[in-house]
Amino acid sequence: xxxxxxxxxxxxxxxxxxxxxxxxxxxxxxxxxxxxxxxxxxxxxxxxxxxxxxxxxxxxxxxxxxxxxxxxxxxxxxxxxxxxxxxxxxxxxxxxxxxxxxxxxxxxxxxxxxxxxxxxxxxxxxxxxxxxxxxxxxxxxxxxxxxxxxxxxxxxxxxxxxxxxxxxxxxxxxxxxxxxxxxxxxxxxxxxxxxxxxxxxxxxxxxxxxxxxxxxxxxxxxxxxxxxxxxxxxxxxxxxxxxxxxxxxxxxxxxxxxxxxxxxxxxxxxxxxxxxxxxxxxxxxxxxxxxxxxxxxxxxxxxxxxxxxxxxxxxxxxxxxxxxxxxxxxxxxxxxxxxxxxxxxxxxxxxxxxxxxxxxxxxxxxxxxxxxxxxxxxxxxxxxxxxxxxxxxxxxxxxxxxxxxxxxxxxxxxxxxxxxxxxxxxxxxx
Ligand SMILES: O=C(O)C1=C[C@@H](OP(=O)(O)O)[C@@H](O)[C@H](O)C1
Ligand SMILES: C=C(OP(=O)(O)O)C(=O)O
Numbered sequence: 001x002x003x004x005x006x007x008x009x010x011x012x013x014x015x016x017x018x019x020x021x022x023x024x025x026x027x028x029x030x031x032x033x034x035x036x037x038x039x040x041x042x043x044x045x046x047x048x049x050x051x052x053x054x055x056x057x058x059x060x061x062x063x064x065x066x067x068x069x070x071x072x073x074x075x076x077x078x079x080x081x082x083x084x085x086x087x088x089x090x091x092x093x094x095x096x097x098x099x100x101x102x103x104x105x106x107x108x109x110x111x112x113x114x115x116x117x118x119x120x121x122x123x124x125x126x127x128x129x130x131x132x133x134x135x136x137x138x139x140x141x142x143x144x145x146x147x148x149x150x151x152x153x154x155x156x157x158x159x160x161x162x163x164x165x166x167x168x169x170x171x172x173x174x175x176x177x178x179x180x181x182x183x184x185x186x187x188x189x190x191x192x193x194x195x196x197x198x199x200x201x202x203x204x205x206x207x208x209x210x211x212x213x214x215x216x217x218x219x220x221x222x223x224x225x226x227x228x229x230x231x232x233x234x235x236x237x238x239x240x241x242x243x244x245x246x247x248x249x250x251x252x253x254x255x256x257x258x259x260x261x262x263x264x265x266x267x268x269x270x271x272x273x274x275x276x277x278x279x280x281x282x283x284x285x286x287x288x289x290x291x292x293x294x295x296x297x298x299x300x301x302x303x304x305x306x307x308x309x310x311x312x313x314x315x316x317x318x319x320x321x322x323x324x325x326x327x328x329x330x331x332x333x334x335x336x337x338x339x340x341x342x343x344x345x346x347x348x349x350x351x352x353x354x355x356x357x358x359x360x361x362x363x364x365x366x367x368x369x370x371x372x373x374x375x376x377x378x379x380x381x382x383x384x385x386x387x388x389x390x391x392x393x394x395x396x397x398x399x400x401x402x403x404x405x406x407x408x409x410x411x412x413x414x415x416x417x418x419x420x421x422x423x424x425x426x427x428x429x430x
Contacts, residue, residue, distance in 0.1 A: 005387070005406040005417060006430035007394025012245035013423045019233045021046035021071060021226035022254045023412050024164070025284070027054045027094045028196050029224040031102055033075030034063035035175065036200050038221030042073040045226055049411045050092035057087045057099050061108065077221065079106075086111040086144060091118055091339060091384075091411045094165055096143060097126045101169025104135035104149040105176025113144040117339050117382055126169040129157050133173055154179025161334065162307040164189035167211075171197065171204070175217045182212040189307040190258045195283045199224065227254040227286045231311045232413045234262055235388045236423060237291050238315050241271050242322045242371070242396035246293045248423060255287040261301075261309025262316055263289070269296040269323055296323040298368050303331025310334060313364070314389035317346045321355040322396065323368035333362040339408075340381035349390050352376040353401065371397035377404065384408045388416060395425045402430050 026046040031054065033040030045051065047070075055073070059065045060083040064076040080103070087110055089095040096112050100123075103110045113119065124141040131137050133152040139145035154177055159167050167183045171193055174181030186209060194204040194211060200219040205212045233250040240248035255275060267273055271294045275287040298320060309316070313335055320327035335342040343359050350357040350366060354373030357366045371393065378390040380403050387403045394401030409416045417427045 003406070004402055004404055004430040005391060006400055006402040006428055007391040008400045008426040009398055010243055010395045010424055010426045013236070013240040013243050013425060014247050015423045016249045016251060017236065017419065017423060018251050019228045019236065019419065020048065020413060020415065022229040023048065023050060023231065024094065024190060024192050025196065025224070025226045025254070026051040027098060028168070028192055029226060030054045030058050030065070030075055031098055031172065032196055032200050032219060033221065034058035034061065034077045035102060035106070036077040036219035036221045038077065040075045040077065040221040041223045042075065043225045044071045045073050046229065047071065048414050049090055050095060053088065053090040053092055054095045054099065057089065057095060060085070060087055061103065061110065077219070080108045082109040086113045089114040089118060091115050091408065093118060093121055096123070097165040097169045098172060100126055100145065100147050101130060101172040103147045104130045104133065105152060105173040107149040107176065109146065109148045111144055111146040119143045122337055125161055125163065125166050129155055129166070129170050130173055133177070135173070149176065152177040152179070154181045156180070157183045159183050159185045159189065162187040162189050163334070164193070164307070168193040171213060174213045175202070175219070180212065182210050184210045187304050187307050188258060190256065192256070192284070196224065199282055225281050227281055227284060228252050230254050230259045233289060234312050234315050235392055235413070235416065236420060237289060238319055239392045239395050239420065239425060241266060241273070241291045241294055242319065242392070244293055247290070249288055249290040251288045252286055253289045255285040257285070258308050261305045262312035265299065265301055265305070265309065265316060266296070266319060268299045269319065270294055271296060298323045298325035298327040301327070301329040306331040306334065311385060314342055314346050314385045315392060317350060317357070317364065317366050318389050318393045320366035320368055321350060321353065321393065322371045325368055327366050327368060329364045331362055332364055338383070340383035340386060342383065342386065345381050345383055345386045349378045349386065352378055353393060372399050372401065375399040375401070377402050380405050382408055384411050384413065388413065391427060395420070395427070
């Protein structure tokens with residue numbers, strides 16, 4: 001959907017819905033499927049622009065990839081080849097960083113690039129450890145970068161960024177060496193790579209803060225079921241939490257505790273939120289999540305929770321704007337290097353809405369005041385999560401909110417506007 005989108009005050013969001021599949025797991029399912037011998041079947045794959053970039057990439061790297069139906073894909077892995085053309089990762093940091101790691105371990109030569117946003121994001125965080133493992137890398141801290149894989153050696157890496165992308169790049173590269181490969185994490189990041197590697201027959205070892213690849217690193221094809229993305233579910237659930245008279249359930253949501261920091265935080269703020277039918281699918285926790293409209297108060301969110309809700313701070317900032325009193329969020333430095341400088345985009349967006357907010361070092365304080373004080377035009381900086389978050393503010397508040405662009409929402413949440421309209425939200429092109 002090109003052009004502007006406007007959300008206007010809505011009432012009573014309700015229903016029982018599913019949102020598209022988890023983005024992190026979808027990238028990993030395609031990449032591990034392409035690295036495994038045999039045919040991997042995927043159900044519930046997120047068919048968003050970011051994930052489709054990964055699908056095209058693994059095809060260019062030698063895998064056989066076929067879409068069987070909605071969210072149903074087949075990937076046949078085997079030896080990789082060096083592609084003739086650069087691999088375009090579009091807007092996706094996950095695609096770029098994980099694929100660079102995988103390519104290094106597979107001994108191929110490939111050039112990676114992306115859109116203007118991705119070309120502005122730091123890559124040294126994966127380039128440095130991959131070079132330390134013996135890969136030859138041409139280019140600096142920014143895409144385009146050429147990776148020449150080869151005979152790699154092991155590494156003991158300290159994941160100081162708390163980044164799952166960096167950890168995953170190293171594990172994927174490490175599949176191509178017999179050397180010892182370990183990653184230490186003081187602040188655990190999402191562990192989908194570790195869980196899914198187990199499903200592909202490579203059981204990652206954990207001891208305290210250190211995870212390590214086992215001696216046996218051969219992957220065998222498997223079946224992967226991808227649950228609903230909790231980072232996407234956050235938008236309808238938060239909209240329901242803040243909009244009077246709402247009662248909404250998102251079924252089959254990924255409930256891995258390294259992804260549910262937002263849900264924990266809104267519960268601390270006073271939200272009526274319940275996880276029901278808790279179950280396990282492919283080693284991952286899944287639940288049906290229900291929220292009802294709730295009065296909320298400001299809280300302090302500790303820095304050590306950041307990896308478990310890193311993509312949810314834009315929408316949490318909107319929650320905080322509706323709460324009573326200040327909400328202080330610590331440890332947000334990584335938000336500066338996402339699809340946009342999200343700290344700046346959040347602060348500017350809240351200012352446009354007439355909500356007081358301050359950024360000091362890596363902390364954001366939002367002074368809750370019942371939501372936007374006036375109608376606002378939001379400059380999204382081309383960032384999907386900024387667009388969806390401020391549309392939620394327009395749905396739940398007393399004033400219209402208009403975002404300058406909405407096409408990039410399809411990088412993570414295709415069908416967002418239709419799904420929101422389906423539960424009663426007022427969103428229209430502007
Ligand atoms: O590994 C992943 O799938 C992701 C990790 C996070 O990035 P970092 O690893 O840079 O924190 C997150 O922001 C991104 O949306 C997806
Ligand atoms: C940061 C994100 O994704 P990526 O790093 O894969 O571009 C996101 O989806 O919010």
